[in-house]
Amino acid sequence: MPERLIEVKDLEVKFHTEDGVVNAVDGVSFELQRGQVLGIVGESGSGKSVTAMTLLGLTRDRNTSFGGEVLYKGRDVLEMDEDELQGVRGNEMSMIFQDPMTSLNPVYSIGMQICEAIRVHERADKNQARRRAIDLLKQVGIPNAESRIDNYPHEFSGGMRQRAMIAMALACNPDVLIADEPTTALDVTIQAQIIELIDRLKDEFNSAVILITHDLGVVADVADEIIVMYAGRVVERASTRPLFYDPQHPYTWGLLGSIPRLDRPKQDRLHSIKGTPPSLIRAPKGCKFRPRCPHAFDKCMEEPRLENRVEEPGHLDRCWLSVEEKRELRVPTLAGTEEAA
């Protein structure tokens, strides 16, 4: 029986700003089991990063209000005090950020930054911490770890910096590793290496991974389950295979259709989702995707619930179209042959 590490129930995150209330995350629910990789996919501003940061209590602020529950091994992260949170952060849940250059401190050596993480959470003297740090760097594939440990971030390439970040995140053997766009700033060749590394380390460290990305291609190999987010809401949630082979929400189709496919003949025009994501202060009425959806109709003025509409249990979506209509309508989009907007 897999152990349930995280259970998010109807999470809401609101930022109170001068311009109004930003509904950054609006009723998001999911679970994460040990050994599982969960992909959260969506465009910039869909609330995927805010969701992840909230799991670690990083969005707390006097202008932020929360709703729902974030249970980590049964304890509600939203209710924890700062001290309790400190014990969870880095130790039980840790995070890898998008840009390894800005998330590493340029004036400390890589080794010092990893040792710091170890010594904050564990009783270890300097030498023990250093030995652990070297081991970690070896595990993430840094050559000559013994000497590279004293290097500064600027002496590392982008890919190596991201490896160092991963080493730091793994320093205390966390149960949950949250990777927020870990490869977006990297070359495609390095991207493949990093994703493979995260997948391998998940098994070695017996942890679970939340992988956040805007590119469905990145999670195709590694994710067990995928959540597609749009305007702070989950619009589709399914295991990886059903999501790719039987996608139910027009937004998911658009995301899939706009990836240039090397395995297919070249198309004249790429499919694209017209327009831009809506403002989260004044989100559209009804289905949030309606203004950009080529298949919207009257009923879409009312928001559909996230529920199971297909044969596959656990495959949820938020769209009024009937399953038959969807299976027909999505064909040109998925094939990328539809005239782009």
Next chain:
Amino acid sequence: MSSVGNGDTPLVEVKNVKKYFPIRKGLLQREVGAVHAVDDVTFAVREGETLGLVGESGCGKSTLGRTIVRLHEPTSGKVIFEGRDITKLGTRALRPLRREMQMIFQDPYASLNPRKRVGSIIGTPLKIHGVEKSKRRARVQELLETVGLSPEHYNRFPHEFSGGQRQRIGVARALALNPKLVVADEPVSALDVSIQSQMLNLLDDLQKELKLTYIFIAHDLGVVRHVSDRIAVMYLGKLVELSPAEDLYKRPIMPYTEALLSAVPIPDPDLSDQRERIVLEGDVPSPINPPSGCRFHPRCRYMTDICKEVEPPLVDFGRGHLAACHHPLNVDRETLERAKVSKRHSPDAADESAKPRDSSGRSDPVPGR
């Protein structure tokens, strides 16, 4: 983009261009070495065509792009624009040419001045090149519409726009002076996939409408396929493969290209599982002391002794498909023989070991074709 303009006249020719950045040390700032950013690259870009320039970070693709528009001075070699050698032109003589060559930058956040309004950002090139103030506003608004923004955006600041919209502002600025050549340096890498395709379609439309010639720099072969007529692959300052676009995807010759292709993610779990991923070990080596022989040899899975010693020349494998490799992939015996005859100047040793490999026996980097 197949709207090749008027025939085969090259708009830009790059001849044996080298760009070394000196490394200086000590009190006297003596030169102790050099970064070989671009090392002896030759190619031509025809009018109306799009050349994709692909490679990993640090391969010199951006430096080459900047050298072509003369933001860098080449160490040696020539850049010829419309039949005229522009390598030695001074700042003043270069100014009229700046109208013809423009750049789109990678980072839409860093390349727009946050304190200037959109109108002034796009209008600056017009101002510098002496367009009257009265005409500027109309032109800027027209440009905003061309790139799919609204003329009302004239008085807004960059922070009021999303990443994709900002990149459109960058495009409008590049088009302000009706350039002939646009060098786009990773114009979509900072954008979401859904916005990337909008941007690529826009660049495509603009090319048809305004008869532009593009040099499109990217690290992702998936992205360049849609815009390019021909693709040049660079590795550590060297041009390692140059080919008509579709041919490169069907039969990559250089193992590095094969690896780049296999790294492009496929949004299909089954295909992704089936295909053989060639994960390149490690990073691109330092361009200060590039590896001997073929520069790719430390990371190449077909590497033999000759690769360590002899640098492979760029050889024409027919139909405009050039590659520099001792162990070319996807090449039949006949083509290889022909290629051998035509490369007289190359070291004999290279011919000796360049035996054809059976392309049918090797798995395709991208299945399902």
